[in-house]
Amino acid sequence: MRFILYELTMPGIGSWNGKWTGADTRHCVIRSYKTDDVPDKVLAKVNYEHDFEDGWVANIHCSEITELKAASIEAKGFGFCGYEWMVDNIEETGRIKTVKELGQEQALKLENIKKGG
Numbered sequence: 001m002r003f004i005l006y007e008l009t010m011p012g013i014g015s016w017n018g019k020w021t022g023a024d025t026r027h028c029v030i031r032s033y034k035t036d037d038v039p040d041k042v043l044a045k046v047n048y049e050h051d052f053e054d055g056w057v058a059n060i061h062c063s064e065i066t067e068l069k070a071a072s073i074e075a076k077g078f079g080f081c082g083y084e085w086m087v088d089n090i091e092e093t094g095r096i097k098t099v100k101e102l103g104q105e106q107a108l109k110l111e112n113i114k115k116g117g
Helices: 037-043 067-076 084-093 099-114
Strands: 002-012 027-033 047-051 057-065
Touching: 002 037, 002 067, 002 084, 027 067, 027 084, 037 057, 037 084, 047 084, 057 067, 057 084
Parallel strands: none
Antiparallel strands: 002 027, 002 057, 047 057
16 A cells, blocks of 8 residues: 655645645645555646636645555644645546636536536
């Protein structure tokens, strides 16, 4: 079993006071994998950025950790502020989708809902 630690930071801060309220808290997600394909793909790059195009930029740093370290971090973790979808993107595509791509996906979902699908 392999474990990857995903750590979220906000190096680009678009707030009026230049601060992110979560800056003093460690935001992390740990995922475990039974095979090597996803971890190898994820760890091919260590940092993934997402520009929200509104002054905010998120960074996710990825590192492989031991099972013991995973248990220790999970006990102290503070979640991922609702940005787990970025980790899903990294696992699925090796990158975080752009604002434009995310908008197109939402538009397609809304269109399908309107059609009753």
